[in-house]
Amino acid sequence: MLTIAVTGATGAQGGATARALLGTGHRVRALTRRPGSPAADALRAAGAEVRHADFDDRASLDAALAGADGLFAVTTPFGTDTTTEIRQGTALVDAAARARLGHVVLTSAAHADRGTGIPHYESKWAVEQHLRASGPPWTVIAPAAFMDNFATGWSLDGLRAGVFAWPMPADRPLTLVPAADIGAFAALVLGRRDDFAGHRIDIASDECTPAQIAAALTTALGRPVIHQEVPLAQVRTHSADLAAMFAYFTDAGLPVDVPGLRRAHPEVGWSRFADWAADQDWATLLDRP
Numbered sequence: 001m002l003t004i005a006v007t008g009a010t011g012a013q014g015g016a017t018a019r020a021l022l023g024t025g026h027r028v029r030a031l032t033r034r035p036g037s038p039a040a041d042a043l044r045a046a047g048a049e050v051r052h053a054d055f056d057d058r059a060s061l062d063a064a065l066a067g068a069d070g071l072f073a074v075t076t077p078f079g080t081d082t083t084t085e086i087r088q089g090t091a092l093v094d095a096a097a098r099a100r101l102g103h104v105v106l107t108s109a110a111h112a113d114r115g116t117g118i119p120h121y122e123s124k125w126a127v128e129q130h131l132r133a134s135g136p137p138w139t140v141i142a143p144a145a146f147m148d149n150f151a152t153g154w155s156l157d158g159l160r161a162g163v164f165a166w167p168m169p170a171d172r173p174l175t176l177v178p179a180a181d182i183g184a185f186a187a188l189v190l191g192r193r194d195d196f197a198g199h200r201i202d203i204a205s206d207e208c209t210p211a212q213i214a215a216a217l218t219t220a221l222g223r224p225v226i227h228q229e230v231p232l233a234q235v236r237t238h239s240a241d242l243a244a245m246f247a248y249f250t251d252a253g254l255p256v257d258v259p260g261l262r263r264a265h266p267e268v269g270w271s272r273f274a275d276w277a278a279d280q281d282w283a284t285l286l287d288r289p
Helices: 011-025 038-045 058-065 080-098 119-132 149-153 153-160 179-191 212-219 232-238 240-249 256-262 274-277 282-287
Strands: 005-008 029-033 050-054 071-075 104-106 139-144 163-166 173-179 198-202 206-208 227-229
Touching: 005 011, 005 163, 005 274, 011 029, 011 038, 011 179, 029 038, 029 256, 038 050, 050 058, 058 080, 071 080, 071 232, 080 119, 104 119, 104 179, 119 139, 139 179, 149 153, 149 274, 153 163, 153 282, 163 212, 179 198, 198 256, 206 212, 212 274, 212 282, 232 240
Parallel strands: 005 029, 005 071, 029 050, 071 104, 104 139, 139 198, 163 227
Antiparallel strands: 173 206
16 A cells, blocks of 8 residues: 555546545545645545645645655646746655655646647646656656546537537547546556556547537537537637647647557546546536536
């Protein structure tokens, strides 16, 4: 049994990883800036130890990582910016090195190592490079596009009107993965350091075109959903970063060896998009303001 510190534990990837680790019998030290939040309370109820940690507070990181065997590390520029992501990711990696952790698993983004020019991919690549040079055994898992994003934000707003609004052509394939599968794979990697240390692995569970996604959503919602291609110029007015990402998805694609992952690691489950969509509580989601 290992003690694994999990950053972003009250978020999607960290929360899924914490639950997967608990489910496989490991001790979870959930790190959060808000240890009194409802999400933190839910982790406690599930069996995790909740610790306060702030990427900009060296002492809190050192205290939170002391005595842990490994770390699941997640960073994000959303809510801040890419410069902040690099600074905070570097601070987290440095804290892991000071704590002499036996394994650091960093979640990044598929293709972030390929010079995509997407700002938040480049910031993740900078953190990856720092991790590689930092000393502790490391593994980078790099998820494709998140299925979970289709049930939030502007995607959910469009579904209320029967529209899957997505800035890609209807026939352009995109690899996808839900947070639950990221967590399951991260738990697998953390439990098998010797098999995965020193590797960078792009991960995805399925590959679908926007037209196929709309068809699966039609079945899951029980009402017609049509794909509507959102112009990149419209996306750019909200975020140049996201516009660059969708341009990359359209021009270069986001290929990941999904069949290979299914063969090599069947224990993860690797959800099909249609199955993920069928499992969502769309009635509740669509009724939320």
